[in-house]
Structure formats: structure tokens, C-alpha cells
Amino acid sequence: MTTSGILQIALYLVVLLALVKPLGAFMAAVYAGRPFWLERVFGGFERLIYRLAGVRTTEEMGWKTYAATMLLFNAAGVLVVYALQRLQGVLPLNPQGLGAVSPDSSFNTAVSFATNTNWQGYGGESTMSYLTQMAALTVQNFLSAATGMAVLVALIRAFARRSAATIGNFWVDLTRTTVYILLPLSFAFALVLVSQGVVQTFGPPAKATVVQPSKATLTEQVIPVGPVASQIAIKQLGTNGGGFFNVNSAHPFENPTPLSDFLELLAILLIPAALCYTFGVMVGDTRQGWAVLAAMTVIFVGLLTVAVVAEQNGHVFVEQGVDHAASALQAGGNMEGKETRFGIANSVLWATATTSASNGSVNSMHDSFTPLGGLVPMWLIQLGEVVYGGVGSGLYGMLMFAVIAVFVAGLMVGRTPEYLGKKIEAYEMKMSSLVILITPALVLIGASVGVLTEAGKAGIANPGIHGFSEILYAFSSASNNNGSAFAGLSANTPFYNTALGLAMLFGRYWLAVPVLAIAGSLARKKIVPTGPGTLPTHTPLFVGLLVGVVILVGALTFVPALALGPIVEHLNLIAAK
Amino acid sequence: MSTHIRPALVLLLLFTVVTGVAYPLVVTGIAQTIFPRQANGSLIVKDGKPVGSSLIGQPFDDPGYFWSRPSATSPFAYNAGASSGSNLSPTNPALLKAVQERVDALRAADPGNTAPVPVDLVTASGSGLDPHISPAAALYQVDRVARARKVDEGAVRRLVEAHIEGRWLGVLGEPRVNVLELNLALDAR
Numbered sequence: 001m002t003t004s005g006i007l008q009i010a011l012y013l014v015v016l017l018a019l020v021k022p023l024g025a026f027m028a029a030v031y032a033g034r035p036f037w038l039e040r041v042f043g044g045f046e047r048l049i050y051r052l053a054g055v056r057t058t059e060e061m062g063w064k065t066y067a068a069t070m071l072l073f074n075a076a077g078v079l080v081v082y083a084l085q086r087l088q089g090v091l092p093l094n095p096q097g098l099g100a101v102s103p104d105s106s107f108n109t110a111v112s113f114a115t116n117t118n119w120q121g122y123g124g125e126s127t128m129s130y131l132t133q134m135a136a137l138t139v140q141n142f143l144s145a146a147t148g149m150a151v152l153v154a155l156i157r158a159f160a161r162r163s164a165a166t167i168g169n170f171w172v173d174l175t176r177t178t179v180y181i182l183l184p185l186s187f188a189f190a191l192v193l194v195s196q197g198v199v200q201t202f203g204p205p206a207k208a209t210v211v212q213p214s215k216a217t218l219t220e221q222v223i224p225v226g227p228v229a230s231q232i233a234i235k236q237l238g239t240n241g242g243g244f245f246n247v248n249s250a251h252p253f254e255n256p257t258p259l260s261d262f263l264e265l266l267a268i269l270l271i272p273a274a275l276c277y278t279f280g281v282m283v284g285d286t287r288q289g290w291a292v293l294a295a296m297t298v299i300f301v302g303l304l305t306v307a308v309v310a311e312q313n314g315h316v317f318v319e320q321g322v323d324h325a326a327s328a329l330q331a332g333g334n335m336e337g338k339e340t341r342f343g344i345a346n347s348v349l350w351a352t353a354t355t356s357a358s359n360g361s362v363n364s365m366h367d368s369f370t371p372l373g374g375l376v377p378m379w380l381i382q383l384g385e386v387v388y389g390g391v392g393s394g395l396y397g398m399l400m401f402a403v404i405a406v407f408v409a410g411l412m413v414g415r416t417p418e419y420l421g422k423k424i425e426a427y428e429m430k431m432s433s434l435v436i437l438i439t440p441a442l443v444l445i446g447a448s449v450g451v452l453t454e455a456g457k458a459g460i461a462n463p464g465i466h467g468f469s470e471i472l473y474a475f476s477s478a479s480n481n482n483g484s485a486f487a488g489l490s491a492n493t494p495f496y497n498t499a500l501g502l503a504m505l506f507g508r509y510w511l512a513v514p515v516l517a518i519a520g521s522l523a524r525k526k527i528v529p530t531g532p533g534t535l536p537t538h539t540p541l542f543v544g545l546l547v548g549v550v551i552l553v554g555a556l557t558f559v560p561a562l563a564l565g566p567i568v569e570h571l572n573l574i575a576a577k
Numbered sequence: 578m579s580t581h582i583r584p585a586l587v588l589l590l591l592f593t594v595v596t597g598v599a600y601p602l603v604v605t606g607i608a609q610t611i612f613p614r615q616a617n618g619s620l621i622v623k624d625g626k627p628v629g630s631s632l633i634g635q636p637f638d639d640p641g642y643f644w645s646r647p648s649a650t651s652p653f654a655y656n657a658g659a660s661s662g663s664n665l666s667p668t669n670p671a672l673l674k675a676v677q678e679r680v681d682a683l684r685a686a687d688p689g690n691t692a693p694v695p696v697d698l699v700t701a702s703g704s705g706l707d708p709h710i711s712p713a714a715a716l717y718q719v720d721r722v723a724r725a726r727k728v729d730e731g732a733v734r735r736l737v738e739a740h741i742e743g744r745w746l747g748v749l750g751e752p753r754v755n756v757l758e759l760n761l762a763l764d765a766r
Contacts, residue, residue: 206627209626317700
């Protein structure tokens with residue numbers, strides 16, 4: 001690692017952690033219904049929304065109703081996104097005259113954006129009209145994020161309440177998340193991005209006469225633009241990740257400067273990290289939130305270090321007469337698929353952050369990473385994106401691991417485990433085990449089908465072992481609702497659009513529903529006073545236990561598959577030298 | 578359940594209007610007012626005509642220009658309409674071969690220069706539209722450009738040094754040179 005790289009990464013972590021408390025406290029006020037200043041501005045608007053929609057804010061829901069309304073709302077969203085893509089050819093705001101998207105691609109994209117995955121089988125600038133980008137994709141960027149946060153808040157309430165039958169009102173949680181958290185942050189952030197050079201216009205593509213015209217190719221450069229900044233802001237803040245352009249945040253119009261890169265990176269982990277503090281406030285003990293955040297940060301820093309070292313030392317073209325050494329004049333390392341302005345440190349920091357969260361946007365091409373550099377993002381996804389994680393979904397995933405951790409500790413001493421004063425019993429264990437087992441099953445079964453079928457193998461771009469890694473990464477990404485890719489894989493085919501679409505659906509809702517079921521069960525329980533036999537869950541000991549459980553489950557499940565992919569590839573690379 | 582259908586549909590409609598239409602429109606309105614250059618693609622205009630964007634790279638292969646990084650866009654390099662990386666893995670023989678060919682092309686254009694080639698100059702960028710090269714990659718090309726233009730090598734070097742953008746506040750990002758702006762400055766000399 002270079003000094004400059006360490007400095008940039010350290011600065012990132014310091015700024016991120018410094019923002020956790022203020023934003024976390026604000027979000028706690030939003031969800032607990034305590035008064036805060038923004039309510040005076042948007043309170044009337046919020047009440048108007050409820051009146052038009054016929055939402056009775058005083059009516060709370062049990063977990064089944066909460067889950068059913070969440071599913072209903074998401075299903076409606078999927079249908080609208082599907083319809084807009086199929087009809088975009090005859091709808092307005094389509095200056096490039098793009099036609100209808102194919103049925104399988106439309107299905108995949110509709111599911112992808114509704115589930116907060118934002119897997120993109122298509123190239124944005126050559127596929128989606130401005131109307132589709134805005135009214136379908138940007139909208140789902142907001143609503144899928146708000147859905148994840150609503151489910152989390154319901155779970156947190158269940159820990160905080162005693163002997164309660166309800167866990168909140170989904171419509172209210174959804175609306176308050178959107179109106180008070182996501183919209184104001186996105187609005188301000190979008191304007192900052194424009195100042196850096198992110199485009200924001202409804203005009204047609206710009207045309208420029210190139211400086212050195214060449215015979216065969218290019219005399220005029222046609223440069224697509226569009227309402228990009230408004231989409232990029234929520235794409236990062238809502239851990240969505242779906243770019244306006246094909247190459248996502250590597251594109252200079254999505255991410256033009258080192259400052260825009262720093263801020264977009266911050267936006268990826270900002271809300272997931274701050275929600276830990278929100279959790280602490282809402283359960284009445286902020287130490288609990290800090291402990292979970294500490295566990296996440298330990299895993300993040302550890303894996304980040306591995307990846308940065310791998311990429312910086314990725315001297316892969318030495319025999320070709322290439323200078324890989326980092327110096328004041330160049331970033332060095334493995335620069336294939338990376339942008340000059342970001343170099344190694346910022347590309348790898350992004351790859352690690354985007355796969356820790358369920359973001360999935362990329363500012364460099366993961367497919368071109370060294371084997372170990374590519375293993376880190378893939379494994380972070382496979383861990384279930386609980387290291388900060390997606391907005392809402394990351395923390396509810398991590399809380400499932402916390403439940404498992406107290407259970408493991410309980411087994412060691414032979415006591416009924418408790419977490420935050422709630423007894424963890426057979427029902428909670430069944431549901432949390434389900435949450436932790438479903439995605440690995442989807443990943444491993446999906447990847448097996450991918451490598452065993454001709455339709456699956458047809459998409460492979462890189463020969464040999466790396467081709468297997470491409471398929472494994474795709475199913476890891478879809479099942480865990482990440483959305484990044486080893487993008488050489490040609491995934492815009494009926495096979496991948498369908499298989500990955502199903503993986504995204506199951507990976508999202510088969511997790512969210514058991515989490516809500518646990519919420520329902522926990523809310524009904526009393527709160528047991530802490531006694532001498534209670535395992536404190538805010539100590540370094542528990543942080544270590546939690547890290548251990550996450551790593552152990554992730555390793556036991558995925559090391560065999562990883563050994564067939566990136567690990568063998570790494571060994572081959574060494575052997576070739 | 579039927580009591581929940583109205584909120585589901587009405588909220589979806591309202592949020593589509595608010596987040597999908599009003600929000601981008603308002604951001605566009607403000608952006609076009611206070612940052613019109615950036616909002617429209619940071620275009621560079623010469624003699625009244627746009628010659629490119631300072632954020633979007635262009636291909637150069639004339640020895641008298643500084644060359645940009647290789648670009649994996651198709652069907653031709655630096656196709657702004659279809660951004661793309663190569664997605665080739667470092668273990669892929671096709672990538673090793675492509676890098677070798679790029680090194681050979683640089684050497685053929687500048688036979689006297691036997692220094693190792695800066696890595697970014699022979700690897701495709703993530704976007705295929707990278708407007709920058711590293712200062713090392715620019716300095717590597719100074720001799721060739723000066724010779725092809727029959728100008729003083731020191732003058733070209735000074736021009737490159739004047740075009741090096743440092744890290745933001747000395748901390749963020751990597752030092753770099755904007756190839757299009759550098760070449761336009763060369764032409765303007």
C-alpha cells in the first residue's frame with residue numbers, strides 16, 4: 001500500500017464514522033415520531049400524502065399485515081417498471097428514439113430495481129429512455145431503499161417494545177423514510193455532483209468534432225447526456241447502484257473527479273452505518289449500536305487491506321515491458337479496468353464498499369482485478385452484505401447474525417440466550433437460520449446450474465477458471481441483491497435474465513419476510529431484566545464473537561466454491577511466474 | 578387486504594410523480610441555472626464549435642499528439658455512446674497479448690525509448706472513455722511528440738508539467754493529465 005492510499009482510506013473512514021451519530025440521531029427522531037426541524041417544512045406535504053392515499057397513521061400493523069403490504073407495494077412497483085420499459089418506444093422523453101426493451105430483460109430489470117439489487121443486464125445509454133430512467137428506475141431507487149429501511153425499523157421496534165402485538169405501519173415508515181431522509185439528502189447531493197461535472201439535462205446527446213479524426217472510426221463524437229445527477233445521488237444513498245451509463249461510476253459523467261468519488265463513496269455507506277446508531281437510540285442503549293458498527297468496521301478494514309495489497313502488487317505485465325511501480329507520477333499496480341483519476345486505492349476502496357453494502361455500483365471493472373483482489377468483493381457479497389450492508393437490509397441481516405452469536409454463546413454456557421432483553425427461542429432460531437441459509441443455497445445452486453448448462457456457459461467471457469468465477473459472482477451478486485458483476489459475462493440473455501431475476505426475488509423477499517416474522521415474535525415477548533448470567537452485547541468480547549460468527553458462516557459455506565475459482569486462479573498466476 | 582390496495586397504488590403514483598418527475602425536474606432547473614457548463618457535459622468549444630468534452634477522452638494515434646489510454650469500447654475506441662471496459666482478467670492470454678501489442682506500437686513510434694511503459698498507457702480504462710493519463714505516461718511520450726512536431730523537447734515537457742492536475746487538496750485521487758486539453762494546447766502553440 002502507498003502512503004497516499006493509506007491516507008485516503010483513513011480519511012474516508014474518519015469522515016464516515018464522524019457522520020454516523022448526527023445522521024443516526026436524526027433518523028431515530030424520524031422513526032420514533034419525535035419532533036425535528038424538517039417536519040416543519042414537509043409536515044404538511046406528508047399529511048397530504050396520507051390523506052390522498054387513505055392511510056390512517058394511528059393504525060399499527062402486526063407482522064403479517066406489515067409483510068403483506070410491503071409485498072403488495074413491491075409487486076405493484078415491479079409491474080410499473082416492467083410496463084414502462086415495454087412501452088417506452090411510444091412514450092415521451094425519448095430523444096434517442098429507443099425502442100421497447102425485450103420481455104426477459106424488462107423482467108430482470110424490474111425485479112432488479114424493486115429489490116434494491118440494480119443488477120444491469122443492459123447498457124443504460126443505449127437501452128433506456130429518459131422517461132424509463134426517471135419514472136421507473138429512479139423511483140424504485142427511492143422506494144426499494146425505503147422498503148429496506150422500513151423492514152429494519154419494524155425489527156428494531158420489536159426489540160424495543162414489550163408484549164406488543166404490532167410493529168408499526170408500513171405506509172408511514174415508507175413515506176417518512178422517503179420524505180424526510182432520502183429526498184432531502186439526494187436533492188442536496190445531486191447538486192453537489194453537478195458542480196463536479198455530473199450531467200443533468202433533458203437535451204439530446206452532445207456532438208463534437210474530434211481533434212484527430214481517424215480514417216476508419218471517428219470524426220464526430222456523439223456524447224450521450226441525460227438527467228444523470230439526480231439518479232446518481234439516490235443510486236448511492238439508497239445502496240442501489242444502478243448506473244445511468246453502462247460502466248456505471250467509472251463513467252466520467254457519473255463520477256468525474258476525485259472529490260465526486262469521495263462523496264459518492266461516502267454516500268454508499270453513510271445511511272447503512274448511521275442506521276447502527278439509530279438502532280442504538282431506538283433500543284435505548286447506543287452502546288449496542290456502536291458494538292454492531294465496530295464488528296462491521298473490523299471486517300471491512302481487514303478485507304479492504306487484502307484487496308488493496310493485491311491490486312497494488314498486481315504486477316501482471318512485467319514481461320511485456322510495463323512499469324508497475326507506484327510513484328509520484330503514476331498509481332502503478334494493476335490498472336486494467338481502472339480510471340487514471342482514481343488509481344488503485346480509490347478503485348479498491350470503492351469495490352470493497354460497494355460489495356460490503358448492497359450497492360453494486362462500480363468505479364472500476366471487478367472482472368479485471370487480480371484473483372485475490374476480485375475474491376474480496378465476491379466474498380463480501382457472499383457474507384450476506386452485513387458489513388454496513390444495504391440500507392436497512394444490511395443491519396437486519398447483521399442482527400440475524402447477532403441472534404446466532406448469542407445463541408452460540410448460550411450453547412457454550414447452557415443458558416437460554418437473550419439479545420437486548422428478549423429471549424431467543426426455537427422460533428427465532430428457525431427463522432434466523434432460514435435467513436442465513438437461503439442466500440447461500442440460491443448462490444450455490446444457481447452457480448451450479450450456470451456451469452452445467454450450455455445457456456449458462458455461453459455467457460462466459462474469460463477462458464478457464466476465471467469463467468467459473470464470473471458465473472459464481474453473478475449468482476452471488478443477484479441472490480444477495482448487490483448488482484455488481486464480473487461484467488465480462490454476457491448476462492443479457494433469456495437464461496441469465498430469468499435465472500438471476502428469480503435469484504434476486506427470492507434473495508430479497510425470502511429474507512425480508514422471516515425477518516418480519518421474527519419481529520412479530522420478539523415484539524410479543526417481555527423484556528427480561530439483565531442479570532449476572534446475561535451476556536453483555538456491547539463489549540469487545542461480543543464484537544469479536546459477532547465477527548467470528550459472520551466469518552465462520554461465510555467461510556464454511558463458500559470456501560469450497562472460492563477454492564475452485566479465485567484461489568486456484570491465484571495459485572496459477574504464481575505458478576506461471 | 579383490499580383496504581391496502583388503495584394506499585399501495587396511490588402511494589406508488591404519488592412517489593412516481595414526486596421522486597421520478599418533480600425531483601429530477603427541479604434538480605435540472607437549478608443545475609442548468611447555476612452550473613450550466615457542467616450540467617451539459619463540460620464541452621470544450623473552439624472557434625464556435627464543440628471539439629469534445631473535458632471529461633470524455635478521444636483517441637489519438639498520430640505521433641505528434643499525446644496518446645490516450647487504450648479503450649475497449651466497440652465498435653471503435655472512445656465510442657461515447659457505449660461506454661465499456663475490456664473485462665479481461667489478468668490471467669487471460671488475450672489481455673497479455675493486447676498489452677504486448679500496445680507496448681510494441683509505442684516502441685515502434687519511438688524506437689529510441691527503451692524505458693518500461695507506464696502501466697496506465699497500455700491498459701484499457703474502466704469506462705473506455707478515460708480523459709486522463711498519468712503524468713508518467715505523458716512524460717513518456719514527450720520525446721516522440723517533440724520530434725514529430727519538430728519543436729523543442731523542453732517546451733513540450735513544460736507544457737505537460739503545466740497540465741498536471743495534482744490530488745484534490747493534495748490528498749484525494751491521483752495526479753493526472755487531461756489528454757484532450759493537452760493536445761489542444763499543443764495545437765494552439
